[in-house]
Amino acid sequence: MIKAYAAFEPKGELKPFEYDPGELQANEVEIDVHHCGICHSDLSVIDSEWGEMPYPIVPGHEVAGKITRVGSHVSALTVGQSVGLGWHAGYCNNCASCDSGDNNLCGSAQSTIIGHHGGFADKVRADAASVVAIPDGIDLSLAGPLFCAGVTVFTPLLEFNIKAGDKVAVIGIGGLGHLALQFLNAWGCEVTAFTSSEAKKQEALALGAHHTLDSRNAAEIGGAGASFDLIISTVNVKLDWGLYLSTLKPRGRLHFVGAVLEPLDINVFSLISSQLSVSGSAVGSPSTIKKMLAFVEQHNIKPVVESFSFDDVNAAIARVRSGKTHYRVVLSR
C-alpha cells in the first residue's frame, strides 16, 4: 500500500489516504519520495478550478526521490538512483509529438495528479519515460521545483532560440519567476524583472535581474520603449497586455507560462506592425528537463525553498495559498 495525502472534495483539506497501486507495470518505476514541491496547479486541481476533478486527488508533481523498483522493460533507470518526476507521469510514446521528443505535447500524456496519484505520498509510480535522473551535483532537497516550475521557464529559452545578449523580462517573481531570473542570468541575457515593491526589487536583483521595472507604474513600463526580445509571464492575473507588447522589440515575443483565465485582448495591429508573437507553453519534455538539470548543475542554480514536513501538508498548502512564499514550498521527509 502507498501512504498518501489526498483531497476528497474541491478545496478540501488533505487527509491521509492509502491505496494499492497494483502490480508494477513493465514500463514503470516506483520512486521513494524524499521531497515534493507544491505548485499553484496542485491547488487548481484540488479546487477543481479547471473543471471537475476525479477525487480523491493526491497532489504533488515536483517529486525528488530515489528509485525503489523498476519494471521488467526499464533499462535506463536503476534502483537507488536519484530521480525526479514532474507534471507528466507517462506518454503514449507513439504519436507525432512523442516521435519528435516533444512528449510533453503528447495528446495522451498522463498527468501525474489527475487520474493518477501524485507525490504527496511515501511512494509514487510513473512511466520510466517521464522520470529523469538527477545529477549528483544537485541537492535532492532542492531538486523538486525544477521538475515543474523550473522546466516551465527553461523551455522557452530552448524553444525560441534565446541567446546570450538577448534582452528578456520576467513578469511575476515567484516560484517560476525566481528560477527564470537565475536561468536567464546564467544564460548570458540582459535580464529585467517586473516587480511591485522596493523589497521585491532588491530580491529580484539578488536573484539575477540586471534591471527592474515597477509593474504598477504604466508610465515607467511604457517608457521602456521597444526593449525586449522576450517577455515571460508567469502570473495568472490579467494585466494590460497591450502595454507589455509595446515594450517588445520588432520580432519580440510575449510568452505565457502562467494560465490567465481571462482571454487576452490582443490588438492585431500591434502584432502586425512589429511582427510580434504571443504564445504559451507548459512544462517541457524529458529531453528539456535533462538539459535544464545539466545547466542547473553547471551554473549552481538553486531553487529558494521553504520546507515543511509531509505531516504539515495542510499548513504548507495554506502557505502557498497566501501567495507570500519565498519562493517555493517543498514538503520533505
Added chain:
Amino acid sequence: MIKAYAAFEPKGELKPFEYDPGELQANEVEIDVHHCGICHSDLSVIDSEWGEMPYPIVPGHEVAGKITRVGSHVSALTVGQSVGLGWHAGYCNNCASCDSGDNNLCGSAQSTIIGHHGGFADKVRADAASVVAIPDGIDLSLAGPLFCAGVTVFTPLLEFNIKAGDKVAVIGIGGLGHLALQFLNAWGCEVTAFTSSEAKKQEALALGAHHTLDSRNAAEIGGAGASFDLIISTVNVKLDWGLYLSTLKPRGRLHFVGAVLEPLDINVFSLISSQLSVSGSAVGSPSTIKKMLAFVEQHNIKPVVESFSFDDVNAAIARVRSGKTHYRVVLSR
C-alpha cells in the same frame, strides 16, 4: 511635375493632382510607373480608417515600372531597369532592424502613401534601398501585386521556417490568399483553403489548395482536429479564433497578415496546452522581396489580376471596395 491621382478628403473620389517632387536626392530613384496594383490598405488610407491622414493622399504601393533617373549615390539600380516599389519608400538604414536586413521593421520607415506620394501617378520616387529589380521572367503587368500582397504572405514562410511537407491553411482567398495558395503549393506544403462557397472551393483548388474547409461550417472546421502547422489569416473580419486555434498541431501558429480591428480574444490555456503561437507581420524586407521574386520566376507563379486604366482609377477603386475582385485590381497605362 508629377501627374498623379489624389484623394483630398476621407473616402473622397480621386482627382488629378500635380506636384513638384523637387530635386532628386542622392539616394533616390525615379520610376516611370507602368502598372500599379490596388490594395485594401490604399482604401484604409484614403478613408483615414487608421487615423486622420495627411491629405492629399496619392495612393498606390504596388508599383511596377522602369527607372528613369537615379540619384548620385545610387549604384545598385540603373536607368531603364524594371523595378517594383511596395509599402515602404525608404528606411533609416541605421537602426537595429535595418542593420539586420529587417528594413520593413524599421521604426522610421517611410510609407509610400502616407506623408509621401505613391504610385497612382506617371512617376514615383523612392529611396533606392526600397526599390527592387524585377527579373526578366516576370511579366511587368503582373508584378505590382507581388510587392505588397505577395511579400506579405511570402514573409511568414521564410520567417517561421516553413518546410515542404508542412500543413498550412489560408483564411481568405483574395488578393493575398490567392498568392499564398500558389506560394505554398510550390513550396511543397500540404495546402488547405478555408472557403465559403462551392465556386470559391473550385477556384482555391485550381490555385493550388489540396483541400478546402467550409469557413461557415464550424463543425467541419472543428472536425479537422489538430491538423495545421501554420494558418495564415488574410481577412480583416473577426472570426472564431478559438475554433481556428483548435485546428493547429502542437507548436502550431495562427499568423495574421490581415488587420482585424477588433481585439483577438485568445484563450491563454489553449496557447499553453499545445504550445501555440499567435503572431502578425506586415509586408517584408527588400531581401525577402528579392527571394520571393526569384521563387515566383522559378515556379512561374502568376498573380491573377483585373486590369483598369489609370484614367478609370475611381471605377477600379469601386471594384476593390466591392470585395468581388478576382483577385487583384491593377491599374495599367
